[in-house]
Amino acid sequence: MNRGALAIAAALALVPADASSAAVAATDPWPGAAAAYLVRVDGEVRWSSNDAARLKPASLTKLMTAILAVETLAPGDEVKVGKRAAAADGARLGLRAGMRLPAEHLLAAALLRSANDACLALAERVSGSEARFVATMNARAAALGLADTHFANACGFDGPGHYASARDLAKLADAAVAHPRIAAIVARESSVAKTLDGRTFRFDNTNVLVGRVDGALGIKTGWTRMAGRCLVALAERGGTRVLVVLLGAQDRWWDAVAMIESAFEETRARPATVTPPPGPARR
Amino acid sequence: MPLRSPALRRAPFVSALAAALALAVAGIAYAQPQLRTFKAGAGPDELWDVTMKMEMPGMPMAMPAQVHQVCLKKNRKADDTIPRQENCTVTDSKTVGNKVIFTMDCAGREPMTVNGEVSSTPTSYEGKMRMKPKRKGEDMEVTQTFSGRKVGACTDQTEQVIAGARAQGDAAIARTCAEGLDRLNAPMFFGQGAMCASQQKQFCDKVGGVARDLREPAAHRAAVARSNVETVKQALQSCRHDYAAATAVACGKAAQTKDWAFLGTGWCDPEVRTAGPTHCRGRDYYLVDRSLIPMCNRYAFLTKGSVPAGGVAAARGSAGSGQPRAAPEPSTPDPMKQGVDAVRRLLPF
Structure with a gap:
């Protein structure tokens, strides 16, 4: 069984009991495109599949690391790379133990290059150790209402107890881009x-993208x-914002x-003025 | 019957009276600054002081009298001196000596019946009106007394004021229509009550030029950027030009010149469907040449998107609105791609 099929099988095993097949069919124009995905337009979920399933988020984890870093460190704060981070x-960026860099540069490396050495250096600088940092990550996840998210490490390595749902990652992305420093970096x-x-x-x-x-x-x-x-991808045209979350994607970029193009x-x-009828909230 | 009763024409003060009446009936008399339409002192017309006072039963205090001046034309015809109050008509009048007794019906937002009388001399008048609302439940009768006194000479400038206001209005309309022409705003030139209907020919002359320009990708892009695609389409349609045909010509040229950015705009979906398999399908997204990306993004939407292409694409008869989507194309990795994929799996991002 290939990796994609494994991911899909794992995802199906985690489909919530209340997700009817009819609802999934109605909102899933890309069956099999990913283990889970979600497309949101101006905050409203437009299409999704398996978006509540607890899956491995890989380096999307670093969004939380970035949030805690910008809330703790000023852009110019000096960060010394430890042995573990190196x-x-x-x-990785290729950092060596003892190197010192501004926090903002490490943040850019963690977010753009997805550099684990930069990510870990930030985590250790913020909390003193990765373990303490991870505890802070989980506390913040709970505060953000990320019910299907739990972190076991700071940078996204696979491991027991490290998971997130596409739905939670959309919320996490919202929280991340609400920080102008993060928003400015990820757009480069x-x-x-x-x-x-x-x-x-x-x-x-x-x-x-x-x-x-x-x-x-x-x-x-x-x-x-x-x-x-x-992938978590955000695009804006004419005041409309489209957010896409893909986990375990088969053909991620295309x-x-x-x-994104479909959503726009x-x-x-x-029609310009559409008032949704009252009814149950979209899944 | 409009306010042109022969009986009222005979009274020299009728214009002032009617003005006072009109103001009272319109309900705007006391707060509105008076528009001065004459120059006092020079002649050849007659300057009158007009005093009005309104009484309403139940008012805790009497309303103060209002005094203003009106300028009546020296050699006026009766018709010229009567202001036009569009909602009131005299339904009955009779003249007894120097006294006129009249009844008026006023329509509009505050319909009422007005009964009045006025006595006059060549240099003065005085009178009274009782205004009774017609609406059910509104039984409050308002009484207005008024008097006029000739106080000197004046030069009536009403016509100049009106002409000036009209010129200002015409200039404003001209500016708005010029802007509408510039923006290809068809609704301003066509349809019932269109403000710029008299300039339809100029509009269509301009649109004819735009229709020719639209056959060139660069000009097409500029025209649409300036006015947006729906506006341009509507303008061409109003002047019986074929937007889809012009766009098809531009798209053909763009395909020939490999203007991928133009093809990716969403106006050239048939051309994108033709070019996409060669330049986009089966390739790794991040290895596609940047210049091709707009076209390939559109190709991805057309082949893998969830909604039909709308707008121009539909107008040009591509697989747009109302037609079933093409099935997502199967991934067809070639040996080179498989090699790249193998390397990709080693890349941890």
């Missing part, structure tokens, strides 16, 4: 991180073996483009 696995196509002794790291945004999709504003990519390809096209074609 040894972080996966995507590339950035640099400079150590205080003059070493420069250049990196591109792993979210390739920025600069390619009209109105793209960021915000975060993710990948792990268990999570598959993940599907995200199709979803549908909004454009919709």
